Amino acid sequence: MGGTFDPIHNGHLVAASEVADAFALDEVIFVPTGEPWHKKPVMSAEHRYLMAVIATAANPRFTVSRVDIDRPGTTYTIDTLTQLSSERPDADLFFISGADAIAQIVAWKDYAKLWTLATFIGVTRPGHKLQLPEAPEASMSLLEVPALAISSSDVRDRISAGKPVWYLVPDGVVQYIGKHKLYRGEN
Numbered sequence: 001m002g003g004t005f006d007p008i009h010n011g012h013l014v015a016a017s018e019v020a021d022a023f024a025l026d027e028v029i030f031v032p033t034g035e036p037w038h039k040k041p042v043m044s045a046e047h048r049y050l051m052a053v054i055a056t057a058a059n060p061r062f063t064v065s066r067v068d069i070d071r072p073g074t075t076y077t078i079d080t081l082t083q084l085s086s087e088r089p090d091a092d093l094f095f096i097s098g099a100d101a102i103a104q105i106v107a108w109k110d111y112a113k114l115w116t117l118a119t120f121i122g123v124t125r126p127g128h129k130l131q132l133p134e135a136p137e138a139s140m141s142l143l144e145v146p147a148l149a150i151s152s153s154d155v156r157d158r159i160s161a162g163k164p165v166w167y168l169v170p171d172g173v174v175q176y177i178g179k180h181k182l183y184r185g186e187n
Helices: 010-022 045-056 077-087 152-160 171-180
Strands: 028-032 062-064 094-098 119-124 140-144
Touching: 010 028, 010 045, 010 094, 010 119, 010 140, 028 045, 028 077, 045 062, 045 171
Parallel strands: 028 062, 094 119, 119 140
Antiparallel strands: none
């Protein structure tokens, strides 16, 4: 499951759990972007990685990879999937992301090569109808997951305004954000 995870929230976790169940996945690997090409500025990759580790620790099917954080330069999905497929040559890879991001896949670097590396799954909330891009050679699916109207940008805005984020993000992530004074304009 790729994303900026700035910060990771319960919507990400619900989506990953639902996809793991629907597609009978053995494992969901959360891959926080290192230096995203499409979003700037973002919290440091190390903070986002550690929050993902905290958030996923209780689920034995969830792991977190440093593949994008440890690779220098701008993060592109093609590089992520190429590296993961070489590290796990016998695995069938699935790439989970928001359906809105998957709908923009034709703008991604080397997008035509992506289809050879993974099956793409776009998650969406009830009532949000999104179309997958036209790509007959691609293996893509949409999965509607329980509605959680949570976004990372809303979480950041709430923290910046001094509002609570309990129950929007996992408890350990709330504590980590508070301990490190993240998203308060002080970092």
